[in-house]
Ligand SMILES: Cc1cc2nc3c(=O)[nH]c(=O)nc-3n(C[C@H](O)[C@H](O)[C@H](O)COP(=O)(O)OP(=O)(O)OC[C@H]3O[C@@H](n4cnc5c(N)ncnc54)[C@H](O)[C@@H]3O)c2cc1C
């Protein structure tokens with residue numbers, strides 16, 4: 001099939017960007033979307049042009065590196081699928097495809113389709129962990145964890161941190177991402193000891209990073225390649241509410257912990 | 258070069274304990290005076306960086322991805338081994354040790370492998386404490402599955418995303434330290450070279466992949482955890498960015514490279530679909546627990562699989578290896594697949610595929626149970642091929658997957674360059690000539706959580722080296738060299754793309770140095786590779802400039818290193834005139850086509866030493882003395 005691509009080109013964070021048009025000829029159904037772009041890039045390089053910069057690594061839908069808006073939809077609109085796993089059999093000869101980077105204040109464009117998602121790392125650094133050092137941990141089977149709880153934790157932990165949820169949200173909210181980590185750790189006994197400070201710290205950094213508020217439109221869940229459920233946002237709101245209540249009394253400790 | 262593996266004395270089971278006692282310690286207050294650079298934040302690097310920081314060291318960590326959470330370890334699907342014996346099925350530390358030694362075709366170092374089996378049990382405890390959501394039984398205890406090369410069920414897993422969950426555990430531990438300010442993280446940074454001062458590893462030169470700035474970082478020790486070199490074959494199951502650059506540059510600075518020819522071909526990958534193919538996708542080996550591998554008995558039998566009756570099917574693994582059946586080790590299963598395809602009995606486009614059939618399992622336990630175990634793999638298969646594997650068998654074919662070779666390290670994980678430690682897939686240490694499934698995750702985490710944190714302290718306590726500074730001449734010189742190299746790559750301005758060189762090199766290696774190798778093919782490669790390298794430096798076209806995000810330039814640097822490294826890989830394959838594990842020389846096989854090892858002449862680690870540009874590398878041999886196990890012929894029949 002032959003396609004027309006309109007691709008966002010932007011030299012760097014400081015420059016203005018714009019859509020440029022390219023022809024992708026002889027695209028095969030078995031190609032992945034990124035392989036289609038590889039072929040376009042090979043031609044661009046051969047002709048002395050600049051290849052389109054886009055992020056990818058595993059190309060198996062698990063590392064969360066690939067990230068682009070395809071016709072206005074994060075990852076292209078095939079349910080539960082990252083763009084690296086989107087295959088060209090879902091497109092038709094003659095289609096025009098608009099390809100843009102994630103658009104969110106907290107994810108500045110680095111070049112073309114590549115953005116800086118460092119804010120996600122900073123949120124995890126603020127509390128998305130269990131504070132245990134290496135060594136001295138109890139036997140793994142010492143504490144049974146019900147299968148339902150373990151499965152729920154895994155459902156939340158499946159998040160790949162790609163940022164599609166933010167890109168899809170009209171408010172550029174990171175609630176689905178943050179709630180997935182909060183819910184994963186709060187669902188397990190190992191994560192409960194510090195559940196309150198975790199959620200408070202993560203939400204604080206989320207707000208500081210310039211992500212918007214959640215108005216529960218559900219667009220995040222719809223594009224999430226791992227189909228992370230909106231329920232986790234509800235769970236995080238409960239976690240957050242309880243944490244605020246418990247930590248707002250006069251006996252709240254000041255200073256070091 | 259003198260290779261001293263520094264294996265502690267005493268009985269095998271006591272070596273590690275004794276060594277931990279004998280190693281010198283650094284007092285907690287003094288640890289903060291030591292800086293450590295960790296390159297790579299996959300399982301091995303992230304676990305090491307986090308643990309070192311917890312102990313009090315100052316850590317600088319580097320990765321080329323935009324976040325440490327995206328390292329290639331994330332892609333591991335099937336699971337991680339540990340000798341917990343939770344299933345009460347006869348497992349033990351000794352059995353895991355023995356299975357790993359045997360699986361590695363008696364080409365690994367006994368003492369290292371034993372230690373690996375010992376610490377495997379701590380890994381699971383650690384991960385559970387971090388909140389890794391391993392699969393569980395209804396009673397709340399951890400679930401296990403079995404993997405190739407083992408007759409016990411010792412593999413822990415988190416759906417089909419074990420690597421992801423283990424990496425996120427290590428990443429979160431790392432993030433905690435970043436938040437505490439004990440680790441400084443450099444994402445989107447590529448190590449270009451190692452810097453030595455007085456013969457000790459004292460830092461690295463790295464390129465900021467966003468700005469192009471090439472700068473120096475000094476430390477008291479350098480840890481490489483940069484993963485494997487499978488992408489030298491171009492098509493592999495590795496992530497696109499996996500490379501040999503860090504370890505290759507370290508080799509050129511004096512670190513011996515061990516057993517580069519030991520590469521693993523994984524039997525269950527999705528077959529190549531066309532020339533545009535950019536990487537291959539693994540279907541976890543755990544599928545072989547429930548899937549049955551077969552091809553038609555007759556050549557070119559083009560009937561759809563459902564119409565081929567039982568009597569016309571050849572379940573060749575079950576036939577040839579009745580006691581391990583579909584769970585025969587990877588090297589054996591891969592070669593068996595190649596064999597039946599070479600006979601013209603392969604299925605799918607080009608006849609390069611075999612069936613992995615779940616019909617029996619679905620009949621036995623139901624589609625729901627199969628979906629529960631492998632749903633994400635079936636989904637991935639459908640996304641890529643457009644076929645539904647609940648209804649018709651998967652088509653699979655072997656692909657390059659893992660590299661057992663890597664930088665040589667002693668028992669302390671230190672390379673032949675003092676102060677340079679190497680962890681995870683980047684070293685050669687534990688898997689001999691073939692790695693068993695679910696053992697790479699185990700090794701990466703063992704190295705990072707439980708081995709290096711002890712041994713690095715001993716190095717600091719025994720070697721009183723002066724502090725290095727990044728403005729020293731040694732660093733400035735390497736920066737200048739790297740700037741020149743980058744300019745050179747951009748200046749060629751020829752007519753062939755970087756990718757076309759990579760693809761050509763990889764194709765040749767796959768043909769002549771892949772699942773089967775022989776002298777004439779290897780010699781041919783030794784002629785062709787240098788010529789391709791020469792052409793690369795005359796005719797490559799790298800677009801853009803240095804001072805910006807330039808993915809084409811990144812790829813060019815990696816391919817330039819692959820073009821050098823490939824020659825060493827082939828040379829090693831040529832020198833090893835025996836078949837063992839993943840290294841199959843067609844000249845050395847038994848009458849029924851099994852690998853023929855030659856313990857008398859080749860029971861050694863081949864540690865290659867760089868001798869300077871244009872000079873042949875020097876082969877050093879570390880003899881493998883087996884005290885505990887008897888080197889037997891591997892049999893899975
Ligand atoms: C598809 C797939 C499935 C697998 N499944 C399993 C399984 O089920 N069980 C199992 O045990 N093993 C499995 N393996 C193998 C296992 O995943 C790897 O061997 C292991 O994760 C390697 O970990 P590592 O930490 O050594 O390296 P990696 O995870 O590869 O990390 C390498 C790190 O080094 C960095 N890096 C590399 N080069 C540079 C450079 N020049 N400069 C700066 N940084 C650099 C990268 O950014 C990255 O952070 C699988 C492998 C694949 C490909």
Ligand code: FES
Pocket residue numbers: 055056057058059060061062063064065066082083084085
């Ligand atoms: S490249 Fe890893 S998820 Fe797409």
